[in-house]
Each structure stands twice: as structure tokens, then as C-alpha cells.
Amino acid sequence: MKQNESYIARPHQLLSVHLANVSALTSEFASTVGFRNSGRLIGYLHDIGKYSELFQHYIRSATELIDTEDIDYADASGLKGKIDHSSAGAQWVWKRKTDGISEIVAQIMALAIASHHSGLIDCLSSDGKEIFGKRMTKEDAKTFYSEALQHLSEKEVELSQLFNESVEELAPACQKLAAIPELNPKIQQFHLGLLTRHLLSCLVDADRLDSAGRTPQKSSSWETILQTLEQNISRFKADTKVNKIRKRISNSCQRFAENKPGIYSLTVPTGGGKTLSSLRFALHHTRNHKLKRIFYIVPYTSIIEQNAEEVRNILGDSDPNDPLILEHHSNLTPKTDTEPNRLFSENWDSPIVFTTTVQFLESLFSSGTRGLRRMHNLTDSVIIFDEPQSFPLKVTHLFNNALNFLHYLGGSTIVLCTATQPCLDDVDSEKGRLHFTKRIGYSSEMMPDCRQLFDALKRVKVINSIRPEAYSNSEIANFLDQKFCPEINSQLFIANTKVVAREVYQNLQISVPDIAIFHLSTSMCPVHRKTVLETVKAKLANKERLICVSTQLIEAGVDISFDSVTRSLTGLDSVAQAAGRCNRHGGAKVIGKVFIINASEEKLSSLPEIEIAQQKTLRILGEFEKSSNDFDGDLIGLRALKRYYELYFFERSHEMDYPVKGGDTLLSQLSANELAKQAFKRINNEQLPPYPLLQAFSEAGRNFEVIDAPTEGVIVPFDESARNLIGQLCSTQFSRAETYKLLKLSQRYSVNIFSSDKAKLRDQDAIHETQPESGIFYLNECFYSKEFGIDHKGDGNLSFLSI
Numbered sequence: 001m002k003q004n005e006s007y008i009a010r011p012h013q014l015l016s017v018h019l020a021n022v023s024a025l026t027s028e029f030a031s032t033v034g035f036r037n038s039g040r041l042i043g044y045l046h047d048i049g050k051y052s053e054l055f056q057h058y059i060r061s062a063t064e065l066i067d068t069e070d071i072d073y074a075d076a077s078g079l080k081g082k083i084d085h086s087s088a089g090a091q092w093v094w095k096r097k098t099d100g101i102s103e104i105v106a107q108i109m110a111l112a113i114a115s116h117h118s119g120l121i122d123c124l125s126s127d128g129k130e131i132f133g134k135r136m137t138k139e140d141a142k143t144f145y146s147e148a149l150q151h152l153s154e155k156e157v158e159l160s161q162l163f164n165e166s167v168e169e170l171a172p173a174c175q176k177l178a179a180i181p182e183l184n185p186k187i188q189q190f191h192l193g194l195l196t197r198h199l200l201s202c203l204v205d206a207d208r209l210d211s212a213g214r215t216p217q218k219s220s221s222w223e224t225i226l227q228t229l230e231q232n233i234s235r236f237k238a239d240t241k242v243n244k245i246r247k248r249i250s251n252s253c254q255r256f257a258e259n260k261p262g263i264y265s266l267t268v269p270t271g272g273g274k275t276l277s278s279l280r281f282a283l284h285h286t287r288n289h290k291l292k293r294i295f296y297i298v299p300y301t302s303i304i305e306q307n308a309e310e311v312r313n314i315l316g317d318s319d320p321n322d323p324l325i326l327e328h329h330s331n332l333t334p335k336t337d338t339e340p341n342r343l344f345s346e347n348w349d350s351p352i353v354f355t356t357t358v359q360f361l362e363s364l365f366s367s368g369t370r371g372l373r374r375m376h377n378l379t380d381s382v383i384i385f386d387e388p389q390s391f392p393l394k395v396t397h398l399f400n401n402a403l404n405f406l407h408y409l410g411g412s413t414i415v416l417c418t419a420t421q422p423c424l425d426d427v428d429s430e431k432g433r434l435h436f437t438k439r440i441g442y443s444s445e446m447m448p449d450c451r452q453l454f455d456a457l458k459r460v461k462v463i464n465s466i467r468p469e470a471y472s473n474s475e476i477a478n479f480l481d482q483k484f485c486p487e488i489n490s491q492l493f494i495a496n497t498k499v500v501a502r503e504v505y506q507n508l509q510i511s512v513p514d515i516a517i518f519h520l521s522t523s524m525c526p527v528h529r530k531t532v533l534e535t536v537k538a539k540l541a542n543k544e545r546l547i548c549v550s551t552q553l554i555e556a557g558v559d560i561s562f563d564s565v566t567r568s569l570t571g572l573d574s575v576a577q578a579a580g581r582c583n584r585h586g587g588a589k590v591i592g593k594v595f596i597i598n599a600s601e602e603k604l605s606s607l608p609e610i611e612i613a614q615q616k617t618l619r620i621l622g623e624f625e626k627s628s629n630d631f632d633g634d635l636i637g638l639r640a641l642k643r644y645y646e647l648y649f650f651e652r653s654h655e656m657d658y659p660v661k662g663g664d665t666l667l668s669q670l671s672a673n674e675l676a677k678q679a680f681k682r683i684n685n686e687q688l689p690p691y692p693l694l695q696a697f698s699e700a701g702r703n704f705e706v707i708d709a710p711t712e713g714v715i716v717p718f719d720e721s722a723r724n725l726i727g728q729l730c731s732t733q734f735s736r737a738e739t740y741k742l743l744k745l746s747q748r749y750s751v752n753i754f755s756s757d758k759a760k761l762r763d764q765d766a767i768h769e770t771q772p773e774s775g776i777f778y779l780n781e782c783f784y785s786k787e788f789g790i791d792h793k794g795d796g797n798l799s800f801l802s803i
Contacts, residue, residue: 270580
């Protein structure tokens with residue numbers, strides 16, 4: 001093979017075409033941070049190692065383009081994943097470095113090219129091994145650099161010019177990063193690491209899109225969407241005290257959209273209509289500043305379901321092939337980078353994206369390429385964090401520094417939207433605090449009168465019902481039964497664990513058989529939870545007596561109102577969120593009652609954050625009892641919540657940089673990487689590798705878990721639509737593009753389960769792959785319950801599904 005036109009990237013696509021396509025797409029994606037030329041260069045160089053004769057023999061043999069009797073035939077199964085085709089491009093870039101700036105640029109681009117299949121590689125591992133340097137000096141026989149170089153001769157001048165232009169692009173980026181307040185060398189290294197990850201994200205997404213035969217989703221007309229929103233808002237009636245306040249909040253958000261992009265807070269009491277108010281801000285702000293998309297980042301999938309549906313009903317979203325709104329619930333594709341899940345993973349290119357805290361953080365810090373692929377779409381956007389206090393404490397500094405990066409370099413506007421604002425701007429500045437945008441004469445808060453809002457929207461009273469001997473599950477059921485009275489016709493109980501919620505529900509079925517009892521948990525798929533909530537809402541509207549038992553999924557973003565709420569002891573912020581489900585619209589004749597109780601049968605050893613939060617809430621309850629005036633007489637008011645966060649953050653400040661084994665932290669591994677440097681010096685006589693970036697990116701990614709027990713998505717056969725989707729995914733008749741659409745639809749029928757639970761279900765033959773090696777699993781029907789969702793005992797009451 002002598003001509004470039006004889007070389008293929010995959011069946012039916014020439015390598016030259018693939019390189020050109022990926023180059024153009026990567027350039028387009030990277031332009032949002034001013035790295036257009038860098039994107040063009042790495043896109044073209046990323047797969048030049050595929051020009052090797054060995055790779056060509058492999059790919060043609062694997063796809064039966066070479067007969068087994070042909071002299072060039074290769075054992076494809078033995079070579080799969082073993083031919084290095086990414087190092088050649090990385091080495092080409094690295095060899096072009098000269099001075100300090102060009103060296104930084106060269107390393108950033110070399111890392112992106114070398115990492116586009118594996119995820120970001122280490123520069124220096126925690127045990128002091130020089131990973132990046134060895135990759136850049138890897139022998140020609142294994143990288144096929146010389147072979148690749150022969151095919152670049154005609155483009156040498158153009159590519160060299162692109163490298164020089166890439167160096168020129170870095171100076172403005174460095175100036176933007178230097179503008180971040182309180183910048184120190186550690187945080188600067190952290191931001192350079194995020195810049196590298198961003199460039200890699202652009203490359204990975206471009207590569208996956210071209211490989212799957214997909215194109216980026218077209219941008220929407222914000223003007224048209226805004227007109228639809230405003231027409232709907234104009235029909236909302238300000239006919240009650242609460243609705244008048246909601247209208248005032250909405251109008252304030254619209255006016256605030258004129259402000260420049262920045263980092264802002266929106267502090268609105270529960271029930272204040274912050275979802276639509278923040279949407280109104282986001283749409284006007286996006287239109288005013290020509291931004292690309294809007295993200296809603298929420299703590300629970302239940303919030304995605306309701307909020308996305310609410311927004312969809314207002315804006316309309318009728319084209320399933322080009323959706324305005326994406327709901328990204330769960331990871332149906334596994335973290336391991338197999339060819340199918342690389343192509344089918346979600347990339348967040350819809351105009352409005354609803355996704356979870358877990359998905360957001362994984363896009364910034366996880367290993368592999370599945371989450372990383374999405375990161376670049378977070379730039380040049382409005383990102384709204386609903387209930388940011390729900391973020392795990394250990395990611396505080398990672399989160400703060402990432403948000404500063406996304407604003408100062410990525411040009412995005414960040415909004416923290418909650419009734420219970422955490423003190424993210426009041427933590428250790430050396431490790432990274434959040435830098436809210438200051439406006440001359442004004443604060444960064446979008447609402448000018450928070451205290452007045454909280455007083456005006458006070459609709460409940462919190463009652464401390466904790467006793468020395470905690471309540472058993474049966475006693476909790478009795479407690480709820482005794483609370484029924486003329487003023488209390490509907491009740492909500494929120495437990496800290498699924499086990500307690502389930503057992504209280506079962507006790508209530510026995511003790512109050514004449515009252516409708518409902519159960520909600522994350523073991524149920526989104527459509528299942530929605531079905532239960534719709535039934536509960538219908539009964540509430542009919543004034544029927546009922547009790548709903550739930551885990552904390554109902555605490556935020558679920559528009560539902562009960563006469564009374566009982567909350568198992570937890571953090572004061574969660575108590576405030578639970579209170580938002582009581583007398584939500586202010587329509588009750590008497591003030592709503594929220595009871596706090598302590599449950600004796602909760603097992604919280606694996607949930608230390610809840611245990612610590614309980615201690616701080618008990619401290620606040622004691623202080624409130626001594627002097628309620630210090631808290632304006634409101635246990636869930638602004639002063640009480642501020643005091644709670646002071647206590648909670650102070651005691652746990654040492655956990656905020658994400659500690660890992662060996663005395664290291666993720667913040668360090670992604671920035672200065674001091675322990676790795678010390679290990680390297682011990683091995684190499686006090687010398688350090690001569691590279692600008694020395695982070696342990698890959699190791700940090702492997703250490704990173706948003707929750708201590710990671711989860712994976714499983715599709716459940718809840719109804720006929722779910723069964724049809726499972727059947728279609730099990731079929732081999734669908735193209736990659738069609739399978740991708742099916743996976744999007746399947747998210748509404750997926751449940752995230754712990755890896756240990758998944759292993760148990762596999763041992764019971766309860767879950768199966770839709771296709772061999774797809775990593776996409778579905779559940780047998782006898783393991784799914786209409787009451788509890790996934791049932792690990794196989795006692796589910798749905799009929800058995802056989803495919």
C-alpha cells in the first residue's frame with residue numbers, strides 16, 4: 001500500500017477522511033476556549049499510527065477485507081487493542097516544543113492525543129514512575145512513528161504552522177486563568193489539567209461522533225424558545241399570596257439576565273418556583289450573551305423527571321430525532337471503554353440538558369472516556385445547580401475550582417439555586433473557594449430581598465419530636481397513625497435508608513389497612529416513580545387520607561404538598577427541603593407541621609455524612625431551645641441554616657480535598673502531586689522530570705467516585721413500553737444510530753444499582769446483556785416489584801419476561 005487513499009480507519013471509511021472529519025469537529029468544539037488551531041491539529045494527528053502496515057493488516061483481517069489465505073492476513077483476535085496508534089501523533093507534537101510556553105502547549109496536546117482511547121494518562125504516578133516521559137520516548141517499532149511520518153510529508157508545513165498558531169492561542173487562555181482571584185501554583189496546575197481534559201474531551205467526542213456516523217445536534221433558536229416561554233408565563237395567575245411571590249421571583253430573574261456572565265446564587269425558599277424562574281433567567285441570559293446551551297444539574301433522578309417534564313410542557317419538544325431537552329438519568333453503558341459503549345455514550349449536545357450531580361462530576365474527574373467526552377459541552381453555557389448543598393463534602397474544592405475554570409476560561413455562567421446555600425465561598429482559599437461574581441454596589445445574589453422572601457413564604461412549623469429512646473419501625477408507623485386529625489389528612493414520611501422506608505411502609509399496611517399507603521425509592525425506575533406520584537397527587541386533590549413513605553429522593557424538585565411531613569433525623573438542610581413538601585402552596589387553613597424523629601433501626605455506618613449531619617442538627621436544636629431569638633424563631637430560616645453550615649463545614653474541612661489512601665488527596669494528584677514528586681526524587685537523586693505538568697490524572701480518575709459505592713444502570717421491564725425497548729435492544733436488526741436512540745428512551749426505565757448488587761443479580765441469573773459484550777443489561781421481571789422496584793429476592797409481582 002503506497003497511497004494514503006488505500007488506508008482505512010474502519011470498513012467503508014478511509015483513514016484520510018476520518019482524520020479530516022475529526023480535525024474539523026475537534027477544532028469546532030475547542031474554539032469555545034480559543035483553542036481552534038490546537039483542536040484542528042490534534043484531530044488530524046490522533047490516529048496517524050493507523051498508517052502502519054500492521055494496523056492495516058489487522059483492520060482488514062478483522063473485517064474480512066483480507067482472506068485468511070492472503071499473505072497479509074493477521075490474527076485479528078490476538079492483535080485487538082494491542083496496536084498502539086495514538087503515540088505517533090503525540091510524539092510528533094512533543095518533538096516540536098522549544099521554549100516554556102511551547103512546551104506547555106506541546107504537553108497538553110500530546111496528552112490529549114495519547115489519551116483519546118484510555119482516558120487521561122498519568123504524567124507522574126503516585127509511586128514516582130515517569131509515565132508521560134516513557135510514552136514520549138517509546139521506541140519506533142512500537143509506535144510506528146517513522147511509518148506515520150512518511151504519510152505526513154505533504155502536510156508537514158501546514159501542520160507545523162498549526163503548531164505555532166496553537167502556541168499563540170495559549171497566551172490568552174493563561175491570561176484568563178491568571179484572572180481567577182487567589183490563584184496559587186497548586187490551583188494553576190489544577191486548571192492546566194482541566195484545560196488538558198477539556199481539549200481531550202473535544203477530541204474524544206469528535207472521534208466518537210465520526211466513528212458512529214453521527215453529527216453534532218444543531219443549535220436551537222433561543223429567540224423562538226423565549227417567545228414560547230413568555231407566552232406561557234403570561235398566562236400564569238398571581239391569584240394567591242404564594243403565586244404573587246413566585247411572580248416577583250420570576251420577574252427578578254428575568255431582569256438579572258442582563259448581567260454579564262458570572263458565578264451567581266439564587267436563594268429562594270422551597271415552593272418559590274425556582275425551576276421556572278431559573279429557566280427564565282437562563283433563556284434570557286443565553287440569548288443576550290449568545291451562549292450555546294443550558295444545563296440543570298440536580299442531585300436526584302426524580303428531580304430530572306419532574307423538572308424536565310415541567311419545562312417540556314411549557315416549551316414543547318415534539319421532535320424525538322432532534323430533541324430540545326435531554327434527560328440524562330443514568331449510565332446504561334459501563335465505564336469500561338468497549339467499542340459499543342464508546343459509540344453509544346451520551347455527549348450532552350442537546351440545547352437544554354437535565355442531568356445529575358454524579359454525571360456532572362464524572363465528566364470532570366472520572367477515569368476513562370465515557371464521562372470525559374461530555375465535558376467540553378459545559379463551556380459557553382448556563383449551568384444551574386439545583387440544591388448544590390447535596391454535593392458530597394469531599395468534592396468541595398474540586399467542585400469550586402472546576403466552576404471557577406468553567407466560568408473564567410470556559411465562559412459559562414454558573415447559578416447555585418437553593419433555599420439552603422452552602423458556604424462554598426468561605427472555605428480554605430489555598431485549596432480553592434468559589435469566586436462569586438461581584439457587581440458594583442450589589443452582591444452576587446440574584447434575589448435582592450432573601451430575608452423578606454423567607455418570612456413571606458413561611459408555611460410550616462418544625463417540631464422536635466426526638467426522644468431519648470429512638471423509634472422502632474413499628475413505632476414510627478404508630479406515630480404517623482396518631483397524627484391524623486381534622487387538620488392533617490395526608491402525611492409524608494422520609495427515611496434515611498431504603499430498608500427503614502420499606503419496613504415502615506409494610507408496618508403501615510398492617511396497622512392502618514383502611515388508609516392508602518404509598519412507597520417511593522430509587523430502586524424504582526423513573527416511569528414507575530412518576531406513576532406512583534401521579535396517583536398520590538390525584539388522591540391529594542380528592543382530599544383522601546393517605547401516607548406516602550419515601551427515601552430522600554422526594555425532598556427536592558418534586559412539586560407535591562402534604563398536610564404534614566415527618567423526617568427521620570438528618571442534616572438541617574435536608575429538614576428544610578423536606579419541609580418544602582408540606583403546605584407547599586400555602587393553601588392550608590393552619591400552618592403545616594414538620595416533625596423530626598429519631599429512628600432506632602437505621603443502619604448508617606456506611607453513611608457517615610448523615611451521622612455527622614445528625615450531630616450538627618442536634619446541636620442546632622439544642623441552641624434553638626435555649627434561645628430561639630438567635631434564629632429569628634425559625635429552625636429552618638436563613639440564620640439557622642448559616643449556623644448549621646458553619647458547624648458542619650468547620651468540623652469536616654480536612655475532608656474537602658477528597659482524601660485517598662496513603663495520605664494523598666485527589667486535589668493534590670490533580671495539581672502539585674507532591675507525594676509523587678517526593679517518591680520520584682527518592683528514586684532519581686532529587687531530580688524531577690523536566691515537564692510542566694506532573695499530575696497523576698489516571699490514578700486520580702480511578703480513585704474518584706462521587707459516591708463511595710458506585711452504581712451502574714439496569715433496564716427494568718416495568719411496562720409494555722419497557723419490554724418492547726428491551727426486545728429491540730436485544731435485536732441485531734438496528735443500526736448504531738437507532739440503538740443510540742433506543743438507549744436514550746431506555747433511561748426512563750433504568751435503575752442505578754450498586755456494583756455489588758449487580759454481581760448478586762448476575763449470580764441469580766436475574767440480569768442479562770442485551771447483546772454480547774454490549775455492557776447493557778436488563779432485568780428479569782420476577783425480580784421487579786410493583787411496590788418496591790428491584791427485588792433482589794426474586795419475589796417481584798410482574799410476570800416473567802423471556803427473550
